Amino acid sequence: xxxxxxxxxxxPAPDFAWPREGLSRxxxxxxxxxxxxxxxxxxxxxxxxxxxxxLELDVANPGDFKTGNIGDTPIVVTRDENGELHxxxxxxxxKGALVCMKERGNASALTCIYHAWTYGLDGQLQSVAFRxxxxxxxxxxxxxxTGKHRLEAIRVEACCGMVFGTFSEExxxxxxxxxDAVMPFLKRNMNRPLKLLGTHSQVIHNNWKLYAENVxxxxxxxxxxxxxxxxxxxxxxxxxxxxxxxxxWHHISYAKRATLNESAEYSDAKVHSxxxxxxxxxxxxxxxxxxxxxxxxxxxxxxxxxxxxxxxLNSLAVRYFSPRGVNETELFWMYLGxxxxxxxxxxxxxxxxxxxxxxxxxxxxxxxxxxxxxRGTTGSGHHxxxxxxxxxxxxSSKNSRATEASIRGFWHGYREIMGFD
Amino acid sequence: xxxxxxxxxDDEDWDAWPGFFTEDxxxxxxxxxxxxxxxxxxxMYCDGVGMMKDRMLALQTANIFEPHTHCHLLSRPAxxxxxxxxxxxxxxxVTRTMQNGAMEIFATGKYLDQIDLSSSTPKFRxxxxxxxxxxxxxxxxxPL
Numbered sequence: 027x028x029x030x031x032x033x034x035x036x037x038p039a040p041d042f043a044w045p046r047e048g049l050s051r052x053x054x055x056x057x058x059x060x061x062x063x064x065x066x067x068x069x070x071x072x073x074x075x076x077x078x079x080x081l082e083l084d085v086a087n088p089g090d091f092k093t094g095n096i097g098d099t100p101i102v103v104t105r106d107e108n109g110e111l112h113x114x115x116x117x118x119x120x121k122g123a124l125v126c127m128k129e130r131g132n133a134s135a136l137t138c139i140y141h142a143w144t145y146g147l148d149g150q151l152q153s154v155a156f157r158x159x160x161x162x163x164x165x166x167x168x169x170x171x172t173g174k175h176r177l178e179a180i181r182v183e184a185c186c187g188m189v190f191g192t193f194s195e196e197x198x199x200x201x202x203x204x205x206d207a208v209m210p211f212l213k214r215n216m217n218r219p220l221k222l223l224g225t226h227s228q229v230i231h232n233n234w235k236l237y238a239e240n241v242x243x244x245x246x247x248x249x250x251x252x253x254x255x256x257x258x259x260x261x262x263x264x265x266x267x268x269x270x271x272x273x274x275w276h277h278i279s280y281a282k283r284a285t286l287n288e289s290a291e292y293s294d295a296k297v298h299s300x301x302x303x304x305x306x307x308x309x310x311x312x313x314x315x316x317x318x319x320x321x322x323x324x325x326x327x328x329x330x331x332x333x334x335x336x337x338x339l340n341s342l343a344v345r346y347f348s349p350r351g352v353n354e355t356e357l358f359w360m361y362l363g364x365x366x367x368x369x370x371x372x373x374x375x376x377x378x379x380x381x382x383x384x385x386x387x388x389x390x391x392x393x394x395x396x397x398x399x400x401r402g403t404t405g406s407g408h409h410x411x412x413x414x415x416x417x418x419x420x421x422s423s424k425n426s427r428a429t430e431a432s433i434r435g436f437w438h439g440y441r442e443i444m445g446f447d
Numbered sequence: 448x449x450x451x452x453x454x455x456x457d458d459e460d461w462d463a464w465p466g467f468f469t470e471d472x473x474x475x476x477x478x479x480x481x482x483x484x485x486x487x488x489x490x491m492y493c494d495g496v497g498m499m500k501d502r503m504l505a506l507q508t509a510n511i512f513e514p515h516t517h518c519h520l521l522s523r524p525a526x527x528x529x530x531x532x533x534x535x536x537x538x539x540x541v542t543r544t545m546q547n548g549a550m551e552i553f554a555t556g557k558y559l560d561q562i563d564l565s566s567s568t569p570k571f572r573x574x575x576x577x578x579x580x581x582x583x584x585x586x587x588x589x590p591l
Contacts, residue, residue, distance in 0.1 A: 224481050224488025228583045252509040307504075308497030356582070361488045376488045380498075384583035385476070385491040387502070391511045393586030 044446050045410050049434040050418040055407035057233035057400060062444075063352040069444050070331055071097025074197045076183070076190035078333045078346040079103045079113055081360060083222055085189065089132040089147065095348050096191060101180060102126045102136070103189055106147040111184055113191045114149040114177035125177065136177075149177035186216035187362075188333075188344065204329060205272035207422075211280075211327055214318060215337050219365035223375060228357045228384040228393055234332065234349040235440070236396035237357060241326055241334040241345065242436055244268060244279045244427035245415050250395060253387045266324075268423040268432050275330035275439035277432035283323040283339075311381075313374050314339040328432070330439050338388070340371070341378035353400055359383045448562070448569045449537055453519035456590065461507055464590060465499035469563050469570045474499060476576040476591060479556065490578075490587060502590070512588050514546045517553065519591075531565040532572075541591055543584075554578045554591055 042062070045051035056062055071077060077096040084092040085105045093102045093116055100116040102125065118125050118138040125138045125145065135152060137144040142155035151172045159165025180191040185200040201209050230237060240246070266281030306312065314323070317340055327335045334345040344360040359382070363375050381388045403409070416429025420438045423429045441447070448467070455463045468474065475489035493499045522538035536559055543553035556578040563572045576591050 222486060224477065224486045224490075226478050226481070226490050226581050226583060228586070230585065250511065252511070253505055306497070307500045308493070308495055310494070311498055311501065372487065376492065377494060377498075379488040380492055383490055385587035387505050387510070390586045390588055393583075394512055397585065 042446060044441060048418060049420055049437050050414045051410040051412065052437055053407065053410050054403035057236060057403060058352060058407060060352050063349070065444065067097045071099070072193040073443055074192070074194040075331055075443070076192050076197060076200055076203055076329070078344070079182070079189045079191045081220070081222070081344065082184050082187050082189055083220060084130065085111065087132065089134055090130070091126055091133060091136070091147075092130045093126050093128070096180070096193070097349060100124060101191065103182070103191070104136070104147040111182050111189060112148050113180040113182040113189070115180065117178065118143055119151060119175045119177060145177055149179055151175040186212050187220045188216070204276055207269060208271045208276050208278055208327065211278050211325070212335065215325075215327070215335055215342060220362045221365050223361040223363045223372070224379060225358065225360050226384060227359065229350070230355050230357055230393055230396055231353060232355060232396035232400035233353055234347055234355045236399050237347045237355055237392075238328070238331060238436055239433050240392055240396055241328055242277055242279075242432040243430065244432065245430055246395075250391050251388050266427050267425060268427055268429060270420060270422045270432060270435045273439065274420045274435035276328050277435055278325060278327045279427055279432065280322045280325040281427070282321040311377055312339065313377065315371065315374065330436065336382060338381055339378050340375050341381055342375070343382065449521060449524055449535065449558075453521055453539075457516070457518055459516075461503040464503055465496045467571055468496055468499060468574070469572050471495050472571050473573045474571070474576075474590065476578060476587070478581045479577050479579050480581050482575070482577045490583065491590065506588055510588055512586060516544050517589055517591075518542045518544070531563065533562050533564060535560040535562060539591070551584070553584065554580070
């Protein structure tokens with residue numbers, strides 16, 4: 027292959043040392059330092075992780091393509107004539123222009139509009155315009171071989187309705203990457219014939235890792251999100267827990283609504299969220315049915331680095347967050363139903379769509395809270411966040427969600443992969 | 448009515464908002480992409496006045512966000528239909544101004560309305576708000 031990745035300029039480790047207290051401290055510099063951001067691109071997004079590329083239903087049919095990003099790198103996913111999935115960097119092997127400029131579509135081949143270099147759906151170069159010149163003059167050298175040029179391939183694997191990609195040969199397959207502790211729960215929610223109910227995205231003005239923390243933060247959920255608490259969708263006094271994956275990179279936070287025992291701490295602590303006490307005038311918002319027999323009515327499951335799957339009552343959604351520079355992130359919401367849902371069940375999921383997303387009655391605060399951290403920590407790069415709720419380690423917490431264990435789990439993975447000892 | 452709706456929202460007269468709809472009226476904000484693909488799930492969706500009142504109460508008492516104001520600009524509406532049930536299509540633009548003075552176009556798109564004229568005041572039986580962009584900047588808390 028003539029296209030070779032120039033020996034990648036692995037960013038030298040910035041002058042950086044993790045605080046000696048370990049995972050319970052996180053230097054604010056990590057959220058605003060461009061050098062660290064550049065190193066993340068190489069070590070994480072081009073490293074041994076599975077990145078979310080798209081939903082399988084985005085590329086359901088032969089010829090379908092969908093563009094996206096892995097970190098800063100533009101990518102395209104295709105399904106070829108034989109139904110096989112491929113992914114590549116969306117960069118022509120000639121001059122580097124985007125090969126796909128449409129977000130999605132269906133095509134028999136991908137042609138770069140700049141000089142009409144044409145690639146098969148497997149990313150292999152098929153033809154080059156004016157290869158033999160015009161009227162016998164010009165053209166490519168005689169030894170030019172289309173077989174030696176292709177779009178830079180990305181390893182791809184489909185699992186549980188999602189298409190994942192990795193640049194690294196070292197990434198174990200998706201099931202092993204997630205691990206036995208958390209994989210079954212992903213299958214519970216996602217390993218079904220899914221259909222798309224709606225999508226949108228949200229631009230949040232903060233570093234991507236602050237959202238990675240936010241979705242792992244079971245401590246904040248019932249304090250910041252006041253709608254949640256009052257309507258008893260999810261409170262820390264409900265039966266629930268935190269489960270960390272074997273490697274601690276990924277997690278599940280879950281709760282069982284039926285087990286709520288009112289605890290005095292909520293009223294004693296004058297928790298803001300407990301002050302919104304009126305009954306709903308449109309209670310059908312929270313209509314729900316028991317979809318599973320394990321009693322879990324609310325969960326969020328993360329997959330390092332940038333994926334979360336929510337299951338709130340019956341509202342199933344994939345959240346994928348993609349960095350857009352050191353202090354901006356685009357958060358994608360993909361709401362899903364199941365193929366054999368009844369019309370009533372679809373209506374229930376559609377109404378519950380109000381709970382989360384950019385206008386989520388429960389979660390809209392997440393659109394601004396990480397920005398407040400980003401703004402609050404500006405100029406304080408040498409200070410650290412303090413996170414000792416539930417101790418200083420990253421371990422599962424079967425009985426309580428009043429812990430920051432899963433956030434510490436994220437930082438455990440982050441340190442490991444970034445080489446920040 | 449179309450103008451009054453915008454002025455009430457701009458003036459943050461939140462409790463007036465559900466009154467623009469029939470009791471079983473529907474309100475939905477969705478992206479142009481989702482609207483064209485005929486997907487059912489909106490970014491904000493109220494099925495009946497009860498859900499609208501809950502939205503307004505949540506906005507005023509439960510939800511937490513940085514203070515900001517909206518300002519609507521409307522095109523002339525295109526009206527169709529006859530009798531007591533008419534349809535309207537109106538383009539809109541909404542700017543958002545933050546407390547530090549930063550102002551941007553927050554949303555632009557079209558209102559697709561079904562209006563009931565059978566009572567003394569016209570009411571929306573349905574207002575579908577199709578926004579051009581799939582991206583919401585920061586968050587969406589007030590209806591458009």
